Amino acid sequence: MSYFSRLISIGILFGVSPFSFAQIITWSDNIPSALQPFQNNPQLLASYTQGNIFIYGHPAVKTSVPTLKNNPQPSVSFNTAAIIVPANSQRVSETLTDFSHYVGLFPTLKSAKRIEQSGNIVQMKYKVSIPTPIPVLNFNEDVTLQHQIKANSIASLVVDAPIPYGVGKLEWFALDDNRTLITLTQWGDLNQPKGFIIKKILNAIPEVKLGIPSTSNAFILESLRNRFIGQNTAALNAGQMPNPQLNAAQLTKITQLIQASQQPVSVLHAPTSVPYTHGREGMRFTTTYHFYKHPPQQLQKWLSPVSYQELFPRQIKKVVTTPIQNQGQNADIQVNVGLGVINIPFAFKLHFNYPNDTENSFYATGGDLRFIKGKMELTELKQGSLFKITTSAKIDEKAPFLLRAMRSLPYHDVLPAVGGNTVFVQKVKNKI
Numbered sequence: 001m002s003y004f005s006r007l008i009s010i011g012i013l014f015g016v017s018p019f020s021f022a023q024i025i026t027w028s029d030n031i032p033s034a035l036q037p038f039q040n041n042p043q044l045l046a047s048y049t050q051g052n053i054f055i056y057g058h059p060a061v062k063t064s065v066p067t068l069k070n071n072p073q074p075s076v077s078f079n080t081a082a083i084i085v086p087a088n089s090q091r092v093s094e095t096l097t098d099f100s101h102y103v104g105l106f107p108t109l110k111s112a113k114r115i116e117q118s119g120n121i122v123q124m125k126y127k128v129s130i131p132t133p134i135p136v137l138n139f140n141e142d143v144t145l146q147h148q149i150k151a152n153s154i155a156s157l158v159v160d161a162p163i164p165y166g167v168g169k170l171e172w173f174a175l176d177d178n179r180t181l182i183t184l185t186q187w188g189d190l191n192q193p194k195g196f197i198i199k200k201i202l203n204a205i206p207e208v209k210l211g212i213p214s215t216s217n218a219f220i221l222e223s224l225r226n227r228f229i230g231q232n233t234a235a236l237n238a239g240q241m242p243n244p245q246l247n248a249a250q251l252t253k254i255t256q257l258i259q260a261s262q263q264p265v266s267v268l269h270a271p272t273s274v275p276y277t278h279g280r281e282g283m284r285f286t287t288t289y290h291f292y293k294h295p296p297q298q299l300q301k302w303l304s305p306v307s308y309q310e311l312f313p314r315q316i317k318k319v320v321t322t323p324i325q326n327q328g329q330n331a332d333i334q335v336n337v338g339l340g341v342i343n344i345p346f347a348f349k350l351h352f353n354y355p356n357d358t359e360n361s362f363y364a365t366g367g368d369l370r371f372i373k374g375k376m377e378l379t380e381l382k383q384g385s386l387f388k389i390t391t392s393a394k395i396d397e398k399a400p401f402l403l404r405a406m407r408s409l410p411y412h413d414v415l416p417a418v419g420g421n422t423v424f425v426q427k428v429k430n431k432i
Contacts, residue, residue: 023116023123024116024118024121024123024146025066025067025146025157025159026066027064027066027146027148027155027157028064029063029064029148029155029157029167029169030062030063030064031063031078031155031167031168031169031185031186031187032058032061032078032185033169033171033185034080034082034169034171034183034184034185035171035173035183036058037056037058037257037260042173042174042175042181043175045082045181045183046082046084046175046181047250048082048246048250048253048254049082049083049084049181050084050244050245051084051270052083052244052267052268052269052270053081053082053083053218053221053222053225053267053268054081054082054083054265054266054267055079055080055081055082055214055217055218055265055266055267055268055418056079056080056254056257056261056263056265056266057077057078057079057080057213057257057258057261057262057263057264057265058077058078058079058080058185058260058261059077059260059261060075060076060077061075061076061078062074062075062076063075063076063078063167063187064167065157065165065166065167066157067157067158067159067160067164067165068165068189074189076187076189077187077213077261077262077263078185078186078187079185079186079187079213079214079217079263080183080184080185080217081183081184081214081217081218081220081221082181082182082183082184082221083181083182083183083221083224083225084175084179084180084181084182085179085180085182085224085225085228085229086178086179086228086229087178087179087180087228088174088177088178088180089152089172089173089174089180091180092172092180092182092228093152093172095227095228096154096170096172096182097149097154099112099114099122099124099147100112100113100114102124102126105223105224105227106220106223107223107410107411108128108129108130108410109126109127109128110127110128110129111126111127112124112125112126112127113125113126115144120148120149120150121146121147121148121149122146122147122148122149123144123145123146123147123159124144124145124147125142125143125144126142126143126144126145127140127141127142127143128140128141128142128143130408130409130410131408132405132406132408132409133401133404133405133408134342134402134405144159144160145157145158145159146159152171152172152173153169153170153171153172154169154170155167155168155169156168156169156170158188162193162194162198162199163188163189163190163192163193163194163198164189164192164193164194165188165189165192166186166187166188166189167186167187168184168185168186168187169184169185169186170182170183170184171183171184171185182221182224184217184220184221186213186216186217187213188212188213188216190202190209190212204337204338205314205315205337207312207423207427208419208423210422210423210426210427211418211419211420211422211423212419213263213422214264214266214418214419214422215415215418215419215422218268218411218414218415218418219410219411219415221268222268222411222414222415231271231282232270232271233271233272233273233282234270234271234272234273235272235273235280236272236273236274236275237275238275241285241373241374241375241390241392242269242270242272242285242287242390243287243390244267244269244287251289251386254289254386255289255291255381255386258289258290258291259291264288264289264290264421264422264425264426265288265289265290266286266287266288266289266418266421266422267286267287267288268284268286268414268418269284269285269286269287271284272284272285274373274392281371281394282413283371283373283392283394283413284392284394284413284414284417285373285390285391285392285417286390286391286392286417286418286421287388287389287390287421288388288389288390288421288422288424288425289386289387289388290386290387290425290426290428290429291381291384291385291386291387292384292385292387292428292429292432293383293384294384294385294432295380295384295385296357296358296378296379296380296385298432299378299385299387299428299432300357300358300378302376302387302428303354303358303359303360303376303378304321304352304360305319305321305331305333305350305352305362306319306321306331308333310431311424311427311428311431312427314338315335315336315337316333316334316335317334317335317336318332318333318334319331319332319333319334320332320334324354327353327354327355328351328352328353328354329351329352329354330349330350330351330352330365331348331349331350331351331352332347332348332349332367333347333348333349333350333367334347335347335348342402344402344403346367346368346369346399346400346402346403347367347368348364348367348368348369348372349364349365349366349367350362350363350364350365350367350372351363351365358377358378358379358380359375359376359377359378360375360376361374361375361376362374362375368399368400368403369393369394369395369396369399369403370396370398370399371392371393371394371396372391372392372393372394373391373392374389374390374391374392375389375390375391376388376389376390377389387425387428389421389424389425391417391420391421392417393416393417393420394412394413394416395407395412395413395416
């Protein structure tokens with residue numbers, strides 16, 4: 001499901017539309033700063049971000065969307081992602097405000113043309129092209145966004161699009177002479193889609209709406225990681241997974257962020273490689289946290305694969321498990337994703353280990369996706385439980401054709417876990 005959320009999120013990010021309007025729109029953005037939940041202190045946010053991409057939500061607030069004629073000041077929930085890059089703020093500013101060179105920075109853009117400018121306000125027309133082996137899923141559209149530049153930020157307004165209403169803000173903050181914190185805070189209205197493909201996907205898999213804010217932010221910041229940082233892959237040992245280096249006070253703050261925003265918090269880890277029998281395989285892990293007002297005992301069922309069909313009844317058709325022996329069991333999960341215009345059947349074959357009642361780990365043992373690893377943990381708190389899930393999922397070259405086609409999408413090895421984790425924890429919230 002997260003593969004298709006990426007396709008939608010690209011449409012949100014660049015406002016895919018066959019039309020463009022070369023008329024500056026009067027707009028005073030009131031998008032919250034990414035620093036707002038962190039005492040407006042970039043060093044404090046940087047302490048959570050570290051060498052990763054840190055993703056979190058904001059409490060619902062009123063914002064300004066002048067294109068939304070019937071409700072130009074809607075109450076919306078913004079989502080932010082942050083990354084630290086090894087570059088000074090001047091270089092970051094020059095890169096982010098050079099809209100014509102977004103081509104080459106973001107992998108979906110094929111051309112960028114300025115169509116109108118008034119002072120620090122610029123309207124840009126972008127061409128977005130995302131070819132796939134399945135023509136019905138291709139994107140090949142023109143895009144128009146209005147950018148408004150300030151000293152250390154760019155606020156952007158979607159002018160017209162299949163996801164027709166959206167706003168966002170890039171900000172950058174100097175941490176020292178050679179490091180800059182970059183943040184992206186945005187919102188897009190997923191309830192009034194106009195695009196054919198997006199309508200089909202959202203109607204068939206409404207759950208993807210839960211994962212789009214995180215994946216769309218991760219898409220942009222992963223592009224910035226590639227520009228400023230590169231891969232710098234860390235080699236993991238067998239059975240090892242990355243773990244956010246957060247202390248007790250920081251975990252308490254994360255719990256507070258979740259409670260205030262009603263959105264999970266995620267960490268997209270830096271690149272890693274994992275040992276397999278054929279050699280090392282590059283894999284990207286995401287850790288996601290969510291808080292529930294329930295003790296761990298009431299949440300333990302979600303550690304078992306037999307519960308997945310309850311969470312995703314439209315997609316998961318059958319779950320067959322072996323009896324638990326030596327704290328482990330195998331699971332065969334049959335999935336069918338129907339988009340109206342196309343159906344994509346595939347199977348997960350996973351092995352689960354249960355070292356205790358509040359923890360599991362799992363990895364692929366076959367099926368149509370060979371590269372899956374993950375872990376779930378429940379931690380008891382005074383007023384509930386903090387749920388933590390770390391996963392990586394990657395479409396391999398031997399996957400069935402319809403799945404393998406998704407490898408043509410940008411960051412196919414990065415974003416599935418971001419969206420999948422976010423959807424999973426929120427589906428659990430909706431079930432308990």
